[in-house]
Amino acid sequence: MKEWIARVARQREFMIFVIVVVVTVVMTFASPHFLTTGNILALLLGLSIEAIVVVAMTNLMVSGGFDMSVGSVLAFTSAATATFLRMGMPIAVAVLIGLAIGATIGLINGFFVAKVGLNPFVTTLSGLSIYRGLTLIITGGQNLAGLPLAFRAIGQTRFFGVQTPIIIALLLILIGEILLRNSRFFRQVYYIGGNEKAARLSGIRVDRMKMLSYVLTGLFAAMAGVVMTSRLGAASVTAGTGMELRVITAVIIGGASLQGGEGSVLGSFLGILLMGLILNAMNLLGVSVYWQTFVVGATLLTAVVIDQLGKLRNEGKLVIPRLRPRKATDQG
Amino acid sequence: MKEWIARVARQREFMIFVIVVVVTVVMTFASPHFLTTGNILALLLGLSIEAIVVVAMTNLMVSGGFDMSVGSVLAFTSAATATFLRMGMPIAVAVLIGLAIGATIGLINGFFVAKVGLNPFVTTLSGLSIYRGLTLIITGGQNLAGLPLAFRAIGQTRFFGVQTPIIIALLLILIGEILLRNSRFFRQVYYIGGNEKAARLSGIRVDRMKMLSYVLTGLFAAMAGVVMTSRLGAASVTAGTGMELRVITAVIIGGASLQGGEGSVLGSFLGILLMGLILNAMNLLGVSVYWQTFVVGATLLTAVVIDQLGKLRNEGKLVIPRLRPRKATDQG
Amino acid sequence: MTDIILEARGIVKTFPGVRALDGVDLKVQRGEVHALVGENGAGKSTLMLVLGAIHKPDEGEIFVEGRPVSVSSPHDANEQGISIVFQELSLVPSLSIAENVFANRQPVNMINMLDRRTLHRQTREMLRLFDLDRLDPATLVKDLSISNQQVVEILKAMSINPKVLILDEPTSSLTESEVEQLFINIRKLKEEKGISFIYISHHLPEIFRIADSVTVLRDGKKVCDADVKGIDEEFLITNMVGRKIENMYGHREETDTVGDVLFEARGISRGDDFRDVSFSVRSGEIVGFSGLVGAGRTEVGRAIFGAEPIDAGELLMEGKPLSIRKPEEAIARGIGYLSEDRKSQGLFLDFSIKANLIANHLQDFCGGTPFMQSRKVNDYSRGCVRDYRIISRNIDQQLKFLSGGNQQKVLVGTWFGIKPRLLIVDEPTRGVDVGAKSEIYMLLRRLARNGVGIIMISSDLMEILGVSDRIMVMQAGRVVGEISGRDATEERVIAMAAGTVNGGGEA
Amino acid sequence: GGPAQQAQPAQTQPADGAESRMDQLYIQVSALSNLDYFYDHQLGMRMVGEELGVRTEYVGPAEYDMNAMISAFEQAIARRPNGIVVVGFEPSLDAIVDKAIEEGIPVVTVDADLPTSRRLAFVGTGNYNAGFTGGNAMADLIGGSGKVALMTRPGQSNLEERIRGYQDALAQYPGIEIVQIADTQSDPIVAAQAAATLLQRFPDLAAIGCVEAAGGSGASTAVREAGRAGDVKIIAMDRGNEVLEGIQEGVISASIAQQTALMPYYATQILYNLNNSNVAITSDNVGAGVLGIPEMVDTGVIVVDSNNYQYFMR
Ligand SMILES: Nc1ncnc2c1ncn2[C@@H]1O[C@H](COP(=O)(O)OP(=O)(O)OP(=O)(O)O)[C@@H](O)[C@H]1O
Ligand SMILES: Nc1ncnc2c1ncn2[C@@H]1O[C@H](COP(=O)(O)OP(=O)(O)OP(=O)(O)O)[C@@H](O)[C@H]1O
């Protein structure tokens, strides 16, 4: 039992979990409105869209990949789906085509990174421009409203009082966490992120796995796009702007690194939860809008500092001063 | 002579230079307005602010670092300097304090990354929020105009018809290129970025060098901030938004990578020049704004694809047999 | 000349769960080569890292020329005249040979700008020490073979003109001729400049060729020190291992039968890397590949494994044509390849021992389900740690915290784990101590006895001669000779590899 | 400054045919063109070009990036157009406008003014007015008392102006309290999250005023999801499709629309007249330093609500 506690405490996700709990407790005392079903649901609903993207981004970043285009892909698939719906296409068909577009974009990103060997940052950053641009082009800069009510129902119905987006997000997180932590197939991405050359020689289909990770990221961004469109009842041209940075930050807070080889869906979810909590707290506490940006940054920094201090203590002397390797691959 | 050509062609910067030349030639034919002094100066003036930041960012990224906060630091130092000027402080003093603020922010970033061991992405991303937030707080969300004419002169005078910002930027690029390529002191960052552990073992003061690189980045962002403020004659609260991504992209196009150990100031300058050219071309050719975002992304992608194909062919042809890297594909 | 230039007294160094050094003393005389031997994980590298001020000792003192010194950084240690050739290469792959050799001490002009001309000239002079001045000093280190990288590492340590030069397994990736060159240089520096050396190696014969005195470590303690003249190899082994080792190479027994041809390569070529290479491996047979640096053995091994393409020729498995384009296809057909470059191509240093051990056969731990079963993984890994005598705290230990030899044992375990039919091992015992070496040979032999065909690429001639049933010798990308294990002698193999026998005339 | 100090733009020959008019080029420099709102700017620019038979162009970054906008402006100057229409987002544009004037290119600001620059004229409603109208509409809707919240993206000067307008309008009603200004980060999802939190914290919130598109979309989503459509009044900004639909649905009570297309339309008209006609205000306009153009054109504000929204659909 004691050992079990020690093991949990050693988990990468533990510190961030503690931080989330502390914020929650503090908020419970600071605002009577915080711990109400309404607020919790509002909080979860608010982060559900990004939480969907976070699942796939975790997998991608564990593999050592990186996707700056998710926000634009979300906007583009949202606009595309809305366009199809307005053309009178059946809902299921429009949604499926929307998802297929997302997956295809992921495939294109993956192709350039894995097969052509482009830098993931530049590749997906050009994607960020390209798909935002395509969104502008197909919408003519107009937000697209007037979607069928049945479609809007997807994002707006409740089951046992909980809105569908929340349910979808939590489900995907649960499945993602189980698969990434335990399935043989997805374990492979850790090896790829840990040492790509060694993974290749270990018989892992590195290129294929990398492409798949990009495809999944595109697909999940599209899913988030569809859920968002149905929730807002409209496709917004600016939707998802800056989302990539929030999602990537959440994944890193949750224990992943830009070098790959580490991270977990649970950790990333805690990361996005923490960021949602901060926003929620600020609005509940009535922080001036001029201070909010500052507070978001300061809290984020505090969280990672606490996290790091916790880790250092945890590892104890394991960290040899002045000889902490930066990453797996940098040892000559 | 032939060998010299081969060596130049093997340089990382060569392909990107070729691409810049091709775009220039095409544009000369496509638009009579392109190759006019006015347009060239406008083009250079437009990119001079970012070019200043690019110099320091190259050094930082070669060392394996990363700074997402430059845009916010630019805005913050710009707002701070403007505030001081409006308080009636002498110009030199206000500018110096502004630069000192930038350097201090860099020191803070560097401290968290090098000493505390935080992830550079998250650290500087919280910086992005923090300093943008501080900008909002000290300005109350208002742009600060009404700066002394003598100060505005800094950014608006011309020498031999060329505006000061261009001169400052080109000078810094020249100095940066020489120092990073040839000075023993700055060469150290290549060791750090290439293999941090080995650098430490070679007696390089890694932490100190890393901190210095962040300090320089902060300082250069502040310099860009001052130049911009004097050019615009006002401090804008939103100045520099999204600049970090453009600057980092330019540095990567110019041959650096997120892993560190490679890159050059010249390459990065060519990168930012290419991006400036694309924007200029689109405005000259009257590309619809809805298409512009798309075209920017597509051109960026094309450029890196051409660059990569060039490199691959280069490696196949120009490299002396038996000295070829073990494997072209495993760039891990 | 009996003055002591470097002395360590009562050095203690602990890592969580490990007492790596437990009150170790070491005395090095001026102008001697002092060997340091011990099993994997005995604490040799740790002691050197303490001397080089990379680790801070928990207890103990260090004296240089009789004065107590407190060095706090590698930089200080260099100032004190202590220089280290690290066991784990400490080069910057993306920089040139010249910049690596003169790291942070590049010649500069008046305004502190690099003087590249002088830098390259000086580098070329250093390279000449190893007959490598045909290499361009501007070549990037990542484009060098492992053995040339090792040479650069040595040159780098030599370039600071140290008083004490520490060599931590410098020969583990060098071939015979380079070892010879190294020894010539060591003797020269010793005699002409009075430089002292601490020399760590698992190749015990080398100790007797180069060292003047020796210290033996076991489990972080000093067991004994002695003058090399008065002792023999057996003495060292007994002190290191605590027992005698017989039949080091696990010679084949008469009852072992070699089966039919299992694998065959017919005229395979790729560019200038290797040309028209033909050979066969029978099941139950160990075929040794010998040759000088860059002879192309590694390239052939990687090509068979599908890690790199083949331009011409064909491969056959049990007489049937074999098409392999990727490592996963090779593994699926029962072919394994143990890489010579364990750090960058073989292992996942940030991962645990168990994660490494299962990396290339994850499916074996799923029991037919899509999910990994941690019980299976743990049981298997504990078994491996026991079988291969991997010294570590537990199976969750990150690999980067293991000693070099123990990392190599994990690598060996990884590839034995896939139950191969044909196993290519490239420098399988790099950095492994004598005890563990003999265990690896036993394991190879046992594998062969079970019908597995084995290709062993090695630069250790004794190992080639001791283990192989048949020896192929390569030179400049071609097979220049084939000798049966029984007929092979050191001289014959060396002569063939050098191209003075058997018409290996070109290049 | 007054017209007297302004550089006299080069007076081109009056138009004598379509041919020479097609030589004339008018460029609008803007930013944020990815916003629904600026669709109308482009529309107005295109229409005026077609009607006058001159070439018109619309340039500038898709984002709110003043540095890029100024670069686009510089490049526009380098092409020596017959006039430049510029959205005067920030005083930081003053310098470049003055430069254009110095080089003899007439400049008219639209939508947001640059009063301290040497621009020749301003056409627009003014963001302050838009906010002020919104504030009054809001007060009407909630009967002059109650708690209200505003949603914006802080730091963007046009939005800051609108917020000031709202605040000044609401200050006239002692019964109204602005309890919070929330940040939308220009993202409807973030806006929805912020609005939902506001609804939690102030169960008696009477109205939400939004000064940019994301706010309207987000606030209406949050209010709808809380099942309080119509109960919490939302005053949106502009005439985006989703806003009109919200009005139709009853979740958005009103929206403040400007006759945006008129701004570049009349601005270009002014520039065109400056170049091509010569209203004889004096015996010699040039000599008298008289330009013969209006200095200020107010394009007005419309409150869109359930009575008229259908006419705005497109
Ligand atoms: N940084 C570290 N953290 C934890 N344990 C360590 C670390 N470095 C070394 N050890 C442990 O210390 C012991 C001594 O290791 P060391 O590398 O000195 O052995 P060695 O004698 O050099 O062995 P080899 O011959 O295999 O190179 C080993 O058990 C090793 O696992
Ligand atoms: N003359 C040389 N100088 C530097 N590197 C060389 C030279 N010749 C070969 N190499 C390196 O050696 C590799 C080809 O030799 P390979 O490694 O296959 O031979 P090997 O017989 O296994 O020798 P090694 O002991 O070096 O591994 C090439 O990838 C190349 O990097």
Ligand SMILES: [Mg+2]
């Ligand atoms: Mg060792």
Ligand SMILES: [Mg+2]
């Ligand atoms: Mg080899």
